[in-house]
Amino acid sequence: MAAKKPARRPPVSAFERPLVTVDVVIFTVLDDQLKVLLVRRPDVALDPHPGRWALPGGFINVEVDASLHHCALRKLREKTGLQTPYLEQLGSWGSATRDPRGWCATHVYFALVPPPEVGEKTAETAPPGSAWIEVAMALRKRLAFDHAEILAAAVERLRGKVEYTSLPAFLLPEPFTLPQLQRTYETVLGRPMDKSAFRKRMLDAQFLTEAGPIAGDAGRAAMGYRILDRERAAVFPRTFRSVEVQSTKD
Amino acid sequence: MAAKKPARRPPVSAFERPLVTVDVVIFTVLDDQLKVLLVRRPDVALDPHPGRWALPGGFINVEVDASLHHCALRKLREKTGLQTPYLEQLGSWGSATRDPRGWCATHVYFALVPPPEVGEKTAETAPPGSAWIEVAMALRKRLAFDHAEILAAAVERLRGKVEYTSLPAFLLPEPFTLPQLQRTYETVLGRPMDKSAFRKRMLDAQFLTEAGPIAGDAGRAAMGYRILDRERAAVFPRTFRSVEVQSTKD
DNA sequence: ATAATAGTGTCTCTCAGACACTATTAA
């Protein structure tokens, strides 16, 4: 998609154009913790929030980005090298005051990726200037712009959808086992789940396909699975623990 | 929120700024049909889609719009005069090709409003140049830009959420009765529902408050209700007919 | 054999739907 030089056109709108950015909230599960990829803003005085942690993102490049979605994929690729993440639009945040440089609207995506490959111990495998940070800790930091609010919304959306979808499967490298998947659910939701109910639910939802047994460090080998359709998550007919969720409403 | 004249600033981004618009998908139930408010684009040659039906919306005005949300509220107010609708962000659509005038991103909101007040027969009470159009018919029209795709996404989101939330309550003028609310659910979803299960579900969800009996045209008067919290919809622990929804998956 | 993990069977409780029932109002 070659971008042509914009030809001369009459002005299409009397209004000043806002700044337009795309940010990506990239989640993974690493060391049994839900983590998010943050980048450090350049430590120069003319940057809006020098040295602060921020979500990866930046201005739309109308010359190379065919669409918002492509722009998000590009930024994700630049940060993680990944080609086929789970990527979903989260929403947009725009106001006169959220960026000191002017009226600015950002389109936010959220991505689920498997943890980075590591040599020995899971550690600093993030690109330079960026880091995988545990979500609760990230929320405690004073992030740049309104990124704390955006991150909170992303975490809420993730936790909410995990209650009734197969989203955590996208946080694992394939093939994975059902015990690994259950552990991922438990990490994201922060509570233990019943093994039998969990397995029934996953297998009944028909979104996995067997990929041969996988041996762990000890005990019986477990069946490996792959996601049938990486384009969309499976939706379960009920949420987990719907009863308790209701009763805690009071 | 007085907008000051933008002072001279150094350029903050080397990139050309995209066009930024806000569109609103406004739903109501009128004559037992789910309808959407559409506006006719001006019938002049320099308009991108002259004479076509489109979603109400337009460019952000950085002088008057404090935020995207305020912009959506303004457009809604301009079209319907309503102050307290249910308003939720649907998503954003942006690409190099969706608007012939240039790279354009639109932030789409969807609103649920009670039907317009009418003198005698429900009919043309929409503002000039606009009309309430039944959703299936609107989807069949060749709308301006990618508004057909956006409308389809809005309808899908609405129908999806209606299965497990109290959203249809925002389509009725208050106070309303449970039979009226059930009829609204049935209109939106296009299928009949069981009265007993419906009532149990609504009352158990604790989002309504009694507002005195309301007499209909015939038969016993029904209890009127108001929404307790107009800022958010109630979420039910299960979807309606989760069993059948599952079985139709095959 | 034992420890460790994977995977299954069974019981119970809750809730949604089906549907028949009662209640209230106007003519």
Added chain:
DNA sequence: TTAATAGTGTCTGAGAGACACTATTAT
């Protein structure tokens, strides 16, 4: 008294959770 609508009671079936059970592997 009847028609029309509002509202309730009761039964059933499906599925989630609890938890005890069996299965498989390495040492």
